[in-house]
Amino acid sequence: MEDVNINSLEDTIVALSTPRGRGAIAVVRLSGERSLEIASEIVENSEKLLEQQTHRIARARLLFENGQLLDDALYSLFLKPNSYTGENVVEFSIHCSPFIIANVIDRCCREGARPAEPGEFTQRAFLNGRIDLAQAEAVADLIASEGEAAHRAAISQKEGNLSRRIESIHDNLLETVALLETEIDFSDEDIPIVDKGELLGRMAIIREILVELRDTYQRGRMLREGVRVVIAGAANVGKSTLFNALLKEDRAIVHEQPGTTRDSVSARIEWGGVGIRLVDTAGLGDHLKGPDKAAVTKARAEVKQADLVLWVIDLSESDHELPPADIIDRMLLVGNKSDISVKCEIPSEFKHLMVSALKGTGLTKITDNVLNMLSLDSNSIEIGSDTLTRERHYRAVAEAVESVENAQSALQKERGTELIIADLWESAKHLSSIMGKMTADDVLNRIFGEFCIGK
């Protein structure tokens, strides 16, 4: 018999599962067959731990090897299979000191545990069938999510909402396939032929649901990755003032990147629970001297990548730079310096509003308008509880839509039933790739490569 290397899955693993850094409490998690055994070696009164009921918390004194007190802590016990990983899990809530954390992990390792690889807890949850691929990806999102809305979308996906929704569309598809198959494999039986209108109706419904789902992606992607809002316009219209004013409005600055005036400056902020990357750019416009070519190129690139552009003009000037045509459908025209006398008229075809960055007036209107334009206001987010947040899912759903459309057109043109079925099967296959059925291993590799979580 060939030697099978499955040791690493049988190992009991240990890692810090809260972020490194300052905080009151840190959690060290042990998962694997020997979790209890190992945990019992490092606590005082180990009998108590071994008799502990699952999903209960108890106080424990963690000891050094020589019996001295390491930390006065709590532990939680999750017995298999009802734990996160599907294995026996012990979690120690300890005081957050690098010294204590290092020693608790070290003690576990000396008793037979091994430090977990990045993402290994989630990988095990997946391998033990506790979560499917979509859920596993959602865990990664959950941990990486910065805005509240992204967090909500990830939670919803982790709960399996996306999988459930896809499964129900998948079922619908298979039901239609089954109807059509009877026409082929039982054509010599006395079975009424399925009505073409009914089939078209079924496919239309499936397509509609799929399209709706597909179209959540743009929003989902913005939730997951944050929205790029770029402030642009001619020089000296008050872009940087607006940038700073918007930052001041926001109390939850995540971090700020240093930059020179010639470079783009950006900051992560949160508006209405949505993560926003706000970017300030160098002035554009040919009639101005000043900014060098590199800065202008950079600014143009930022505008191109933006989900939304705040195009700033100076209301106190009679002449102003018009926004480039290609951004008009994702642009909000901001007339700045409304506190000074308004000397120009804003072209009415643009969605616009007036503010004074210096005085701080009209700024919340910017926030509301931006979220509304991107369908990211609280109403839209509530509806989109199952939002596609990953490109892989988006692609699969988009291709599923295409396959259903092929089936519709094949049916319209009265092409062979077997061809319509081939299209519907293809659609079903794209969908099932989201839930991890029929996974090609490159999908798996990509997903597990992305897990830098779970510690």
Next chain:
Amino acid sequence: MDYDVVIVGGGHAGCEAASACARLGVDTLLITQREADLARMSCNPAIGGLAKGHLVKELDALGGIMGWVADRSSIQSRMLNRSKGPAVWSPRVQCDRELYTEGMRRLLGDTSGLDILEDEVADISLSNGAVNGVVTIQSGTINARKVVLCGGTFWNGVIYIGEWQKPAGRIGEDPAVGISDRLEKLGLRRIRLKTGTPPRLDGNTINFNMLERQDGEEEPIWFSSDPPVESLPQRPCFLTYTNEETHDILQGGLDRSPLYTGRIKGVGPRYCPSIEDKIVRFADKNRHQLFIEPEGLQEEEYYINGFATSLPEDVQLKALRTVPGLSDVKMNRPGYAVEYDVFPAEQLSLSLECRIINNLYLAGQINGTSGYEEAAVQGFIAGINAARSILGNDQIVLGRDQAYIGVLIEDLITKIPEEPYRMFTSRAEFRLLLRQDNARQRLLDVAQKIGLVSTRKQQSTKESIDNKDRIIKGLKSTSVLYNGVRMKSAELLKRPEIKLTDLVNFTDFPGEQREFIKIHSQSAFHAEVEIKYNGYLVRQQAQVESFRKMEQLLLPVVMDYESISALSAEARCELNRIRPETLGQASRIPGVRAADVSVLMVLLKKGW
């Protein structure tokens, strides 16, 4: 007596196995209870049909004999599903039952290296866990290096008609006892399945004027690449229906039905229910269609398709007489149900060799299938593999991407036998590529490897492929004027409403190409299909490629799945039971979830 291979059973599986073995050059013995009953059609007098027609064509392409014999006893032929795309067209022929059996008998009789023995096998003989012969009732022990078992419905067969029951393989023929019990004692898992057959009617007592006549196609359709010069006279089938009165009578007999009183424990096929099952399960249907099919050229006896039953004989007759055209009908023989032993095919490898007892092959209905064609292809595969292993050659295993035969065998081994297995086109995930008309072309490589198809035929298949390519090239490089627009012929042909036969008659279609296409009509048809369905075929071909990747990931046969705690409990159990040979096969086992496949994939990556 010493043989290389002994085949036990002379049904459709046994005959294919025996013929293939002998022609491959190994000393072969076929043992059957009655030589006069070789390749007996126990049920309907037809070969082929939906998906089954594909099997027969594939068998013919590989060097099997069923199609050859069927062509020579055909009294009606049809291409089913012609209104659909060519991938799901299926040929079916009505056969003269006696001519079929005679034809097979003559063919096997003329096969050198093949002996036929009338006897009954009661046991197998073993040494060191491997079969080394069979024990017959009259001739004693016969030594064999390989044994192929094709027991059909004979192993512990019991026939039921109403309250009457009797051990029998077919009506009037004794069952085979002993061998099945022995296999179970040797550790093989055994289950019971059931099937049924309708009454046979006296042709002189049917009023055909009351029936709807159905003729076959004018132009005969052949299975074999070597058809007879002339076809036999053709005979029609007829259509009629049951009615409410029929149903009432059948209903009245249920209290004496072996099915409904629970005496039959075996599971019957859902796709071929008995008439009593139909009226119970589809109570809202006020009529069921019945096909009345001739049993032979002489039209003395008819088979009533759709009326399989095991109700008491008096109920059968009374019910039949309510059917239009049958008011005075006489039954030559009542319908009956037969229950028999099956050894679920998970105990076999894909070559159909038994995994538990060496040198033993199992084929046909004992593996859980139903149908002559399903049996025949298994007999053929088991036969060539038995012979090949004697000759020191590797085993032939067809993939799901190559042939319906591959789909059938893998399904048998991988899926749980809930009912007798019948082939359907929808079971073949790559069916757009696996057409009945291109069986010879797509199986040319395998046929070459097996070596039962003459080099002349192989050469002609090769030429047909070249001709097809030449026609495609021609169509892609020339153009014609259509509605005032100049278009590439191939582009125009993609339109559903344009047929190649119309296209070649365009006045500006190149004359040389036209001639070539007319001469090579078969290749031209293949070219047309490839052009017309190009988008679909390319996509399916891509799916085949990714399928093959999964098939190339080999799983260790001796792996203990119980030890992999990451697998779900059900998957561990099913994997241990079925022992898939590839990851692809594992993924198709019911109960093995996507996550389980991922686990296996991760383990393979970690250096299995």
